[in-house]
Amino acid sequence: xxxxxxxxxxxxxxxxxxxxxxxxxxxxxxxxxxxxxxxxxxxxxxxxxxxxxxxxxxxxxxxxxxxxxxxxxxxxxxxxxxxxxxxxxxxxxxxxxxxxxxxxxxxxxxxxxxxxxxxxxxxxxxxxxxxxxxxxxxxxxxxxxxxxxxxxxxxxxxxxxxxxxxxxxxxxxxxxxxxxxxxxxxxxxxxxxxxxxxxxxxxxxxxxxxxxxxxxxxxxxxxxxxxxxxxxxxxxxxxxxxxxxxxxxxxxxxxxxxxxxxxx
Amino acid sequence: xxxxxxxxxxxxxxxxxxxxxxxxxxxxxxxxxxxxxxxxxxxxxxxxxxxxxxxxxxxxxxxxxxxxxxxxxxxxxxxxxxxxxxxxxxxxxxxxxxxxxxxxxxxxxxxxxxxxxxxxxxxxxxxxxxxxxxxxxxxxxxxxxxxxxxxxxxxxxxxxxxxxxxxxxxxxxxxxxxxxxxxxxxxxxxxxxxxxxxxxxxxxxxxxxxxxxxxxxxxxxxxxxxxxxxxxxxxxxxxxxxxxxxxxxxxxxxxxxxxxxxx
Numbered sequence: 211x212x213x214x215x216x217x218x219x220x221x222x223x224x225x226x227x228x229x230x231x232x233x234x235x236x237x238x239x240x241x242x243x244x245x246x247x248x249x250x251x252x253x254x255x256x257x258x259x260x261x262x263x264x265x266x267x268x269x270x271x272x273x274x275x276x277x278x279x280x281x282x283x284x285x286x287x288x289x290x291x292x293x294x295x296x297x298x299x300x301x302x303x304x305x306x307x308x309x310x311x312x313x314x315x316x317x318x319x320x321x322x323x324x325x326x327x328x329x330x331x332x333x334x335x336x337x338x339x340x341x342x343x344x345x346x347x348x349x350x351x352x353x354x355x356x357x358x359x360x361x362x363x364x365x366x367x368x369x370x371x372x373x374x375x376x377x378x379x380x381x382x383x384x385x386x387x388x389x390x391x392x393x394x395x396x397x398x399x400x401x402x403x404x405x406x407x408x409x410x411x412x413x414x415x416x417x418x419x420x421x422x423x424x425x426x427x428x429x430x431x432x433x434x435x436x437x438x439x440x441x442x443x444x445x446x447x448x449x450x451x452x453x454x455x456x457x458x459x460x461x462x463x464x465x466x467x468x469x470x471x472x473x474x
Numbered sequence: 475x476x477x478x479x480x481x482x483x484x485x486x487x488x489x490x491x492x493x494x495x496x497x498x499x500x501x502x503x504x505x506x507x508x509x510x511x512x513x514x515x516x517x518x519x520x521x522x523x524x525x526x527x528x529x530x531x532x533x534x535x536x537x538x539x540x541x542x543x544x545x546x547x548x549x550x551x552x553x554x555x556x557x558x559x560x561x562x563x564x565x566x567x568x569x570x571x572x573x574x575x576x577x578x579x580x581x582x583x584x585x586x587x588x589x590x591x592x593x594x595x596x597x598x599x600x601x602x603x604x605x606x607x608x609x610x611x612x613x614x615x616x617x618x619x620x621x622x623x624x625x626x627x628x629x630x631x632x633x634x635x636x637x638x639x640x641x642x643x644x645x646x647x648x649x650x651x652x653x654x655x656x657x658x659x660x661x662x663x664x665x666x667x668x669x670x671x672x673x674x675x676x677x678x679x680x681x682x683x684x685x686x687x688x689x690x691x692x693x694x695x696x697x698x699x700x701x702x703x704x705x706x707x708x709x710x711x712x713x714x715x716x717x718x719x720x721x722x723x724x725x726x727x728x729x730x731x732x733x734x735x736x737x
Contacts, residue, residue, distance in 0.1 A: 239647045246650030253657045394505040405512040
């Protein structure tokens with residue numbers, strides 16, 4: 211069992227490594243993509259400087275907490291698009307019948323699929339997130355928690371996208387829904403939860419899981435709360451389990467295409 | 475001009491077929507506006523309070539208008555298509571046609587937003603009326619001049635984005651430069667009106683495309699004044715002429731670097 215897991219993990223890492231090597235063929239483009247994504251993200255700080263000139267807090271968050279929010283969102287979004295980018299474009303594979311190349315491989319289908327591509331600019335997102343967290347002057351315990359929340363945030367982003375993408379086994383046009391919902395999730399995740407109240411707040415915690423991906427983690431980093439930490443861990447495990455189950459349930463409905471292709 | 479009219483009409487007819495796809499983008503627009511409605515509701519704590527001279531309603535309508543312009547003109551032709559044509563070499567098939575390539579792209583772009591923008595305008599008006607209420611002092615008599623200002627703003631934006639894409643003649647991927655340009659326009663001109671920035675920066679921003687692309691048109695919609703209108707239109711005409719000059723120059727220099735390989 212442990213050998214199988216080790217083998218799978220090795221294949222995963224090799225897949226990510228080759229994805230990066232493939233993108234590094236043109237080094238100038240590779241570096242420009244990463245550095246400009248960092249600049250692109252950094253430019254939004256202007257917005258927060260302006261808002262904090264008007265009020266001492268925004269939605270109950272201090273400037274430091276906003277930096278944590280942005281840091282965690284950018285890093286989680288970045289890591290999910292470095293390791294599991296294909297989970298964010300699964301409907302394309304399903305609709306066009308391109309899953310065949312993964313079904314014939316002697317490894318786990320889901321992991322092979324979601325690790326088969328990378329978005330290079332996501333490295334810029336990850337680096338930006340880490341830089342921003344470094345500016346928050348976290349202690350050792352906070353760094354350990356931040357690393358844990360980076361993992362849970364990555365899993366929540368990936369699992370949520372996988373769950374929506376897997377619905378394309380049943381329904382058409384899920385690519386548009388998946389794309390818009392995930393982008394909506396990222397938009398919400400970069401603003402403090404204090405500005406949302408009532409039903410929208412409930413939806414953003416439990417249905418579109420922004421709260422579990424970043425808001426709860428930022429609260430725990432600012433003031434440790436074991437209950438919130440366990441809620442995040444429990445929700446992440448539940449969402450990951452559900453998305454995997456829905457993917458394999460949907461895979462049984464997959465009708466192979468007559469497209470000739472190989473895994474790239 | 476006739477050939478460009480034919481191109482415009484054919485792109486318009488083609489895009490009419492995909493009007494339903496455009497409507498699917500309303501969700502992202504709504505999310506963005508919803509966030510800003512909530513944000514400004516939090517920031518304005520007293521009824522009747524003004525921030526940088528704007529009431530809460532004006533501030534939200536400002537964002538709705540700039541975002542309407544942004545989403546309504548967000549088409550691939552001036553950015554991805556031009557860069558893609560240059561990278562793939564397809565431009566070789568386009569530059570020998572009886573039209574100027576850059577004007578062809580601008581005409582195509584106009585045909586694309588001619589469907590998107592009115593749809594977003596109607597959607598913005600509906601959600602604005604529902605979520606914020608009517609704009610005080612908004613007059614229907616000024617709508618034609620506001621529309622002209624929006625169209626000029628869109629065209630100036632397209633010219634600048636096209637200039638960035640044309641740099642693909644020298645560098646392989648111009649997408650990161652497009653991100654940065656978009657983000658600067660978004661942060662400085664779309665989310666906030668210029669008056670909200672420190673006074674020392676405001677004259678500087680008025681010299682940038684931000685003033686003519688999004689601030690000017692949105693300002694006229696939320697707080698119209700004839701003097702401001704003349705000032706913004708004059709700035710837009712200057713920018714348009716200057717921008718087109720730069721675009722044609724970059725294009726002329728760029729095509730000289732073009733190598734055509736067989737295939």
